[in-house]
Amino acid sequence: MELEIRNLTKQYGKKTAVNHLNLSLTKGVYGLLGANGAGKTTLMRLICGIQTPSAGRITLNGRKIEVLGENYRKYLGYLPQQFPYYPDFRASDYLLYIAALKGLDEKKAKEKSKELLETVGLTKNSRQKIRTFSGGMKQRLGIAQAMLNDPHILVLDEPTAGLDPKERVRFRNLISAFSKDRIVILSTHIVSDVESIAEKIIMMKSGSILHYGKPREITSEIQGKVWECVVPAEKAEQYTARLNVSNLRNVDNKQTILRIISKELPLNGALQVEPNLEDLYLYYFKGGNE
């Protein structure tokens, strides 16, 4: 299975949300990173056929997704950024409704709903109305609805928003297990989530791809530009204001370890450390490259 994006462009008036984007996706988990307004959500909506591109095309195994229609959408699972729901529906009814939309027969829909409610830990709440759910519970239900049809292409926009650390770990494990022989695209601001499960990272800025590759490959871009330095605690705030600090950790009341992104030695005594995705993210989106 190959999802190919060629010269994809989406414009809203004069604003270009996705700008001549080219990408080829085969099985695996793809992490989509970018600041707000980078074009991640628009790209996901274009992939899901919710919006039509201003130019360019998306093909699945060489055939345009618009032409494939139902035969493309039957392979899709999508979780939008803010999980929408019907407040007066019970969790189980909601899943059955989405299953009907996805074309699952009644028996399979019931089996799959039950199975997924168990997977996301909502079995006990299946008869509860969704409006009574907490943010995390709604998000888990959203993940369940996206997976109802065993999608070959799973698109998740901010899936870990609202999940507590335990739920996030469970979600990461779920996606890792699910992603075999499938294309999973997920966007999140929580870089550590992407880092732990994504095989490839797509970093977007202003509607274009800034970086595309394996986490280790793309972090090599800032190799030698990440430093750690111990400073007096009272001066930490002053340095944070002046430098691009990706992390700050107090070791005791008197000293603080700063993780700094800088092309040159930022402070005397600073030591180079291995960069991670969060450093890369801040390098591009906190003006570190400018």
Place this chain on the structure above:
Amino acid sequence: MGRLIQFELRKIFSRRLTQFFLLALFLVSVLFMVSTYQNKYAFDGISREGSGREAVEIDKSIAEKYRGPLTDEKVRQMLADFHTESDINAKYLYQNAMQSAVCARFSDIDGNWNGQTVSDVFGDAEIKVGYVDGWLGVSQDMVRIFVFLSLVIIIMIAPVFSGEYGGVVHIILSSKYGKTKCAAAKIIAGFAAAIIVTLWILGINIFMAFVFYGNEGLDCSILFAPVLFYGRVYTFQYNLRHAA
């Protein structure tokens, strides 16, 4: 498709706004029915007079006396039985449903026969006399209830498409049937919901009519109605007469 329609119907009827307006519609129906029943008035022309339940009983007993086909003899008998001295034009005088029905068509302003025969007024249609006032009152209330009903249906149906724009639309449009069967299911569910609610309110009113007025007069002609309905349901009578 069937399941999609079911779910769309569930969405329509599970909305709190829909439930609130359906309850309001039910209460309006009950209010109209009770109000019409309580406001019934009848005087048998001799001594018995009353309102509400008593009035219905009086009208039923009078109707029983003249039960059967309306003839010129019966008309003159009724005019004689209900004759009364009054300054008011006898056509508009209301003592009871039967008196009103006969005077509205067959009397002059003094309550005497105006020379019109049954065939002059109703043509060849056979007019069966009986107690029709109660059911006519129900039908008149239904006209008013249907105005409320149409508003409730608009409120119910409006969010069928627009209600999805809270974000659910993205899930719908990315699903297999989101751009095809879902739209058709929504349209069918909209019509079905309108029909279901119409039948429901119709059922409630018919049930209450049976409770309040019984089944008397269902086989009788509503053309021979009291003056209260004579003008208001003129178009209805006109159509029936022409259809016959």
